[in-house]
Amino acid sequence: xxxxxxxxxxxxxxxxxxxxxxxxxxxxxxxxxxxxxxxxxxxxxxxxxxxxxxxxxxxxxxxxxxxxxxxxxxxxxxxxxxxxxxxxxxxxxxxxxxxxxxxxxxxxxxxxxxxxxxxxxxxxxxxxxxxxxxxxxxxxxxxxxxxxxxxxxxxxxxxxxxxxxxxxxxxxxxxxxxxxxxxxxxxxxxxxxxxxxxxxxxxxxxxxxxxxxxxxxxxxxxxxxxxxxxxxxxxxxxxxxxxxxxxxxxxxxxxxxxxxxxxxxxxxxxxxxxxxxxxxxxxxxxxxxxxxxxxxxxxxxxxxxxxxxxxxxxxxxxxxxxxxxxxxxxxxxxxxxxxxxxxxxxxxxxxxxxxxxxxxxxxxxxxxxxxxxxxxxxxxxxxxxxxxxxxxxxxx
Amino acid sequence: xxxxxxxxxxxxxxxxxxxxxxxxxxxxxxxxxxxxxxxxxxxxxxxxxxxxxxxxxxxxxxxxxxxxxxxxxxxxxxxxxxxxxxxxxxxxxxxxxxxxxxxxxxxxxxxxxxxxxxxxxxxxxxxxxxxxxxxxxxxxxxxxxxxxxxxxxxxxxxxxxxxxxxxxxxxxxxxxxxxxxxxxxxxxxxxxxxxxxxxxxxxxxxxxxxxxxxxxxxxxxxxxxxxxxxxxxxxxxxxxxxxxxxxxxxxxxxxxxxxxxxxxxxxxxxxxxxxxxxxxxxxxxxxxxxxxxxxxxxxxxxxxxxxxxxxxxxxxxxxxxxxxxxxxxxxxxxxxxxxxxxxxxxxxxxxxxxxxxxxxxxxxxxxxxxxxxxxxxxxxxxxxxxxxxxxxxxxxxxxxxxxxxxxxxxxxxxxxxxxxxxxxxxxxxxxxxxxxxxxxxxxxxxxxxxxxxxxxxxxxxxxxxxxxxxxxxxxxxxxxxxxxxxxxxxxxxxxxxx
Numbered sequence: 001x002x003x004x005x006x007x008x009x010x011x012x013x014x015x016x017x018x019x020x021x022x023x024x025x026x027x028x029x030x031x032x033x034x035x036x037x038x039x040x041x042x043x044x045x046x047x048x049x050x051x052x053x054x055x056x057x058x059x060x061x062x063x064x065x066x067x068x069x070x071x072x073x074x075x076x077x078x079x080x081x082x083x084x085x086x087x088x089x090x091x092x093x094x095x096x097x098x099x100x101x102x103x104x105x106x107x108x109x110x111x112x113x114x115x116x117x118x119x120x121x122x123x124x125x126x127x128x129x130x131x132x133x134x135x136x137x138x139x140x141x142x143x144x145x146x147x148x149x150x151x152x153x154x155x156x157x158x159x160x161x162x163x164x165x166x167x168x169x170x171x172x173x174x175x176x177x178x179x180x181x182x183x184x185x186x187x188x189x190x191x192x193x194x195x196x197x198x199x200x201x202x203x204x205x206x207x208x209x210x211x212x213x214x215x216x217x218x219x220x221x222x223x224x225x226x227x228x229x230x231x232x233x234x235x236x237x238x239x240x241x242x243x244x245x246x247x248x249x250x251x252x253x254x255x256x257x258x259x260x261x262x263x264x265x266x267x268x269x270x271x272x273x274x275x276x277x278x279x280x281x282x283x284x285x286x287x288x289x290x291x292x293x294x295x296x297x298x299x300x301x302x303x304x305x306x307x308x309x310x311x312x313x314x315x316x317x318x319x320x321x322x323x324x325x326x327x328x329x330x331x332x333x334x335x336x337x338x339x340x341x342x343x344x345x346x347x348x349x350x351x352x353x354x355x356x357x358x359x360x361x362x363x364x365x366x367x368x369x370x371x372x373x374x375x376x377x378x379x380x381x382x383x384x385x386x387x388x389x390x391x392x393x394x395x396x
Numbered sequence: 397x398x399x400x401x402x403x404x405x406x407x408x409x410x411x412x413x414x415x416x417x418x419x420x421x422x423x424x425x426x427x428x429x430x431x432x433x434x435x436x437x438x439x440x441x442x443x444x445x446x447x448x449x450x451x452x453x454x455x456x457x458x459x460x461x462x463x464x465x466x467x468x469x470x471x472x473x474x475x476x477x478x479x480x481x482x483x484x485x486x487x488x489x490x491x492x493x494x495x496x497x498x499x500x501x502x503x504x505x506x507x508x509x510x511x512x513x514x515x516x517x518x519x520x521x522x523x524x525x526x527x528x529x530x531x532x533x534x535x536x537x538x539x540x541x542x543x544x545x546x547x548x549x550x551x552x553x554x555x556x557x558x559x560x561x562x563x564x565x566x567x568x569x570x571x572x573x574x575x576x577x578x579x580x581x582x583x584x585x586x587x588x589x590x591x592x593x594x595x596x597x598x599x600x601x602x603x604x605x606x607x608x609x610x611x612x613x614x615x616x617x618x619x620x621x622x623x624x625x626x627x628x629x630x631x632x633x634x635x636x637x638x639x640x641x642x643x644x645x646x647x648x649x650x651x652x653x654x655x656x657x658x659x660x661x662x663x664x665x666x667x668x669x670x671x672x673x674x675x676x677x678x679x680x681x682x683x684x685x686x687x688x689x690x691x692x693x694x695x696x697x698x699x700x701x702x703x704x705x706x707x708x709x710x711x712x713x714x715x716x717x718x719x720x721x722x723x724x725x726x727x728x729x730x731x732x733x734x735x736x737x738x739x740x741x742x743x744x745x746x747x748x749x750x751x752x753x754x755x756x757x758x759x760x761x762x763x764x765x766x767x768x769x770x771x772x773x774x775x776x777x778x779x780x781x782x783x784x785x786x787x788x789x790x791x792x793x794x795x796x797x798x799x800x801x802x803x804x805x806x807x808x809x810x811x812x813x814x815x816x817x818x819x820x821x822x823x824x825x826x827x828x829x830x831x832x833x834x835x836x837x838x839x840x841x842x843x844x845x846x847x848x849x850x851x852x853x854x855x856x857x858x859x860x861x862x863x864x865x866x867x868x869x870x871x872x873x874x875x876x877x878x879x880x881x882x883x884x885x886x887x888x889x890x891x892x893x894x
Contacts, residue, residue: 021879062647063754063785085653114595125595127603128572139879143847144840149752150565151784151824153558153607154832154839155866156848157571161603164595181653204513208537210627210693242653245696252693296592298513320514320594346588348597366597371587375854376599382850385879394598 002045006052010134010142010173016048017171018140020388029167029390031070031109034096038113038352039166040364040392050108053173058148061086065131065148067176070108077107081179089180090126091117094275097284099353111175114164115292117278118215118238121207121317123180127163132176135162138169138384148176166393169383183240188215188270189253190227191235191260196220196301199235200319202257204298206237207318211253214240215274216318223282223314228269235260238274277316280323288312288325289332289354295320295347303347306340308333328355334362341366365394400447400830402864405495409452409475416475417453420497423465428503430454439480439498443545444488444831446747446801451478451498458503460578460586460616467614468584470497476860477582479610481521481553484545486748487829489557489609489865496863501552504616507531514592516575518619521552525559528620537622540567543825544733552615558607560825562658565783566691567623569825571606576619579605579612582856592619604851609827610862612855626691629657631728632701634708635682635715639663642684643758645711646782649688652707654700657691659783660732663762666739666777666790667731673738676731679715686782687728735779736790743775743792747804751815752824755785764814765789772807774800786824787815813838828866836868845869850876 005027007013020027026044030036032051054071061084068077074092081087092110096103116125132146145158159176162169191202199218206213215238224230237253239246254262265273276282283290288311295303300319307313307326311333314323326333332354341347348366351359368376376394380387409416413431421429430436431453441448457463470477476496483490492498504520507527511517512535517528525546528539542561543549549559554570555577567573576590579601589601596602605612636642642661649656662670662678662685671678678685688704690697701718708716719725731738739746753761762778769776775792789811793804812822812832816839822832836845845867852859853873863870 060754060756062651063756064650065754084651114600116595120594124568124572127595127600128568137847141843141847143844145844145848147752147819147821147839149754149785149820149824151560151569151752151781151786152821153560153569153825153827154821154823155828155836155845156851157558157603157607158848158851160571161600163603164600169599181650181655184653201513204515207515208512208535208624210536210624212624212692241692242696242699244699245693248693248695294593294595296511296514296516298511317594346591347593348595368598369588371585372589372598372601375581375587375601378854379599379604379851381877382854383847385877 004047004049006049008052010136013053013171013173014136014140014142017136017138017388020046021140021386024386026388026391029171031106031112032073032104034101034103034105035099035109035113037099037101038364039390040359042390042392048171050106056080057174064150064179065176066179067148067174068107070106070111070172070175072107074105074107074110085182086179087182088129088177089119089123090129091119091278092126093117093278095279095352098280098290107175108172111163111172112165112167118217118274118316121216122214127160129178130159130163130175131178133159133162133172134174135170135172138386138389146176150178167390168380168393169389171389184242185246185267186238186240186270187246187250187267188265188273189237189239189250189257189262190265191257191262193232194218194235194260196304196315199233199315200298200301202235202260203237203318205256206253209253209256211239211249212241213237217277218315218319220313222312226276226281227273228265236273236277238270277314280314282312282314283323283325286325287328289328289358290352291324291326291337291349292352293322293324293337293341293347293349295322295341295344299344303337303340303344306336308336328358331362332358338366402493403870405493409495413452416473419469420453420455420466423469424455424457424462428456428458439483439492439500442483442485442488442490444486444491444829447488447491447830449492449494451492452495454498454500456500456503460580463580463614463616464584464586466497466499467580467582470860471582471584471858474858474860476863478862479614481550481556482524482548484549484553485557485827485829486750487823487827487831489827489829491830493864499614502550508617511592512537515622516592516619517622518617519551521555521615521618522550525549525551525554532622536625538625539573539620540623541570541573551618555606555615555618556608556610557827560786562660562781565659566655566657571603573620574602574606574618575621577602577605577615578617580614580616582858582860590619609829609866611852611866612861626657627693628697629689629691629725630697630701630719631687631689631725632704632716632718633678633728634686634688634713635679636684636713637682638712639684639762640759641712642686643755645686645708645713646755648707648711649704652703654703656688656783658687658689660687661685661780661782662732662735663778665775666735666779669738669742669777670731670735673741674730674734676727678731682715687732732779739777739790739792744794744796747791747793747808749789749791749808749811750786750823750826751812751820752784752786753815753818753820755782757818761787761814761818765811768807768810772803774804774807785820809835830865833866834868846871846876853877
């Protein structure tokens with residue numbers, strides 16, 4: 001039997017999970033499904049989609065709080081925030097073009113993956129902005145944690161902890177997230193032609209200054225075509241805020257990095273460029289496998305150096321986030337990449353995109369460290385003792 | 397001491413005290429194991445001094461191996477453990493138990509690594525909050541979360557409580573500033589979560605650990621992110637004849653896209669107490685006073701001060717003064733920072749509450765609090781982290797007057813229930829501990845609390861770590877794990893399937 005369950009209320013989500021528990025039938029839990037190809041295939045015929053559980057329930061710009069159902073399309077969220085000059089500060093990527101998926105990205109999928117964009121460097125990831133959750137556990141029981149206020153330490157911080165759990169612990173039915181004012185303006189200082197090591201050094205210098213940089217990325221020459229007037233590699237430093245402040249910080253940053261010959265992208269060019277960094281646009285429509293890796297920023301170039309020939313890499317988060325395209329053959333560089341990350345003091349690599357043959361050979365998620373595996377098993381037991389929700393995700 | 401039901405001591409543990417002390421001394425020799433009354437006395441309470449309990453024995457390990465060995469021994473022998481940092485908890489998070497090993501982490505006081513290029517500091521948990529900033533200040537960096545106890549409180553305690561401070565609207569709580577932890581489990585296993593990279597792999601163990609109030613594991617190492625200090629900071633005092641206008645002003649500042657470094661509000665009793673104490677130059681003829689601090693580049697601060705002043709005046713401010721020097725800025729803050737001792741001067745005792753409310757509810761809450769003040773016959777002064785809605789009502793009472801402590805506790809409980817009723821929560825930054833434990837059911841259902849306790853079971857199935865804190869009722873993990881499976885049909889058959 002194959003089925004797609006599209007509950008429209010939290011009660012129906014609970015009924016669906018309770019049925020799956022009683023029938024011992026695993027559920028593939030998705031939002032809009034735009035990132036579903038990232039997750040390893042699950043041996044089940046039953047999909048629980050949250051697309052039917054949609055809508056903004058409460059939005060109070062002056063409280064900086066947004067409460068919504070998980071199936072709410074990201075476009076609807078963005079539109080509502082735009083109207084009040086606010087934003088999700090974690091700058092969620094739109095990976096649908098990269099992954100070649102159709103469908104509508106939802107807030108639930110953003111929550112479940114904890115994927116954040118360039119501003120994560122200073123503003124935090126999805127989890128940093130989560131305030132409250134109502135959910136159905138893999139036991140088929142409804143529970144809530146956190147609340148609807150921006151400062152709350154009442155009980156374990158499950159709203160944050162469930163972010164990035166890939167739907168393996170519980171199915172969210174209502175989410176509250178902190179929102180922030182959108183910057184009045186932005187500009188990007190560009191340094192041309194730096195090698196990765198030098199670029200990471202310049203980015204560290206900028207991040208350590210009081211220029212309050214909100215995005216720091218380095219694009220080697222083979223991915224720099226998205227930068228206007230690129231001359232070889234491009235190192236990008238974004239400034240956001242009120243007009244007079246951006247102007248003053250820009251002058252300060254240009255002074256600080258004078259030896260690298262900085263040039264400026266004004267507001268429109270800057271605003272057009274960063275979404276392409278965020279969404280790994282240089283890798284859209286290519287044949288390669290795509291990885292998303294996080295390491296200590298200064299270790300970025302070292303990890304990149306271990307990649308197989310023919311790889312391309314974009315450095316974000318001042319060098320700490322590597323969006324990598326590798327030839328989609330063999331293990332697509334998995335062993336070399338994960339070993340380099342281990343040697344770099346730790347971090348992780350997630351396989352975002354790969355043909356089925358590579359997928360079959362390579363764990364999508366960073367394998368869980370031995371010491372933590374047993375604890376992770378007990379945590380799963382605490383939420384989903386029958387292993388109903390998204391089995392196979394997150395290295396399980 | 398006020399009545400507070402703690403888990404009944406295990407007779408088996410009490411009976412074996414000499415043997416247990418000897419075993420612990422073998423692990424942590426010399427003065428690292430304390431079992432005499434005078435040595436244990438300083439540990440009988442924490443920042444919530446209304447509750448006291450002599451520990452069973454105090455252990456002060458110096459190495460991770462010692463921590464692991466102590467916990468392993470306690471686990472094998474079914475002995476309870478109360479972890480403790482600097483002991484500044486305002487919710488009784490480190491309140492001892494008569495049969496529990498009090499595990500003090502204050503000998504873990506070294507700064508292990510400072511990495512300016514990656515903007516991280518790795519420290520042991522007994523390092524004080526302020527010491528982290530002091531260790532990086534020479535290079536122009538600081539550690540952002542700054543709870544008011546920052547001179548004394550430890551980073552380990554900050555992790556346990558997810559501590560905030562006046563700057564957390566802009567810079568986040570502890571949880572937003574921790575990148576990595578080393579944790580010893582009750583079984584004595586040493587685990588590492590996260591590191592110098594952003595976003596750990598797998599489950600978000602940092603989110604589970606930060607704010608878990610010592611119930612899940614013992615932290616032995618913390619990696620935090622450090623930030624470049626703002627170029628400058630200036631503050632403005634804005635006084636309002638009507639607290640409601642002050643509340644609207646705060647909302648308007650945020651609506652204008654401004655997130656101040658700090659935004660504090662005080663009500664009339666708090667203003668008067670503070671002004672009498674430190675002479676900060678606060679106006680006395682206002683019902684509410686805002687301190688708005690803006691930090692960042694000089695140009696930005698000057699620009700936004702103008703905006704904030706304009707918004708204040710548009711909302712009926714009768715008093716508006718911008719700090720013109722670093723000394724003046726410090727004076728503006730001196731009153732707010734001395735608010736607690738200032739209230740201590742006008743009352744023999746006070747109790748500090750810690751609810752959060754949606755800001756728009758402030759006028760309602762202040763009005764109902766005044767009614768509650770009448771009902772309980774006790775005065776109250778309010779200081780308020782206005783930016784994030786975190787309210788600190790200070791209830792004035794005299795513990796030497798029979799019944800006043802009980803009345804103060806009842807008043808406090810009513811205030812916290814009110815916070816929950818208007819859509820807020822029981823605690824914004826002080827933690828649940830023992831203080832708010834029995835109010836948890838005002839905010840959470842039985843199912844909510846059971847799911848939280850299942851998390852506890854994943855870490856500590858024997859309920860040995862800090863029992864009696866956070867949860868009003870302790871359920872056995874076996875009972876919590878039981879499933880009630882309803883054998884049913886596929887639900888809502890009218891839903892389209894493909």
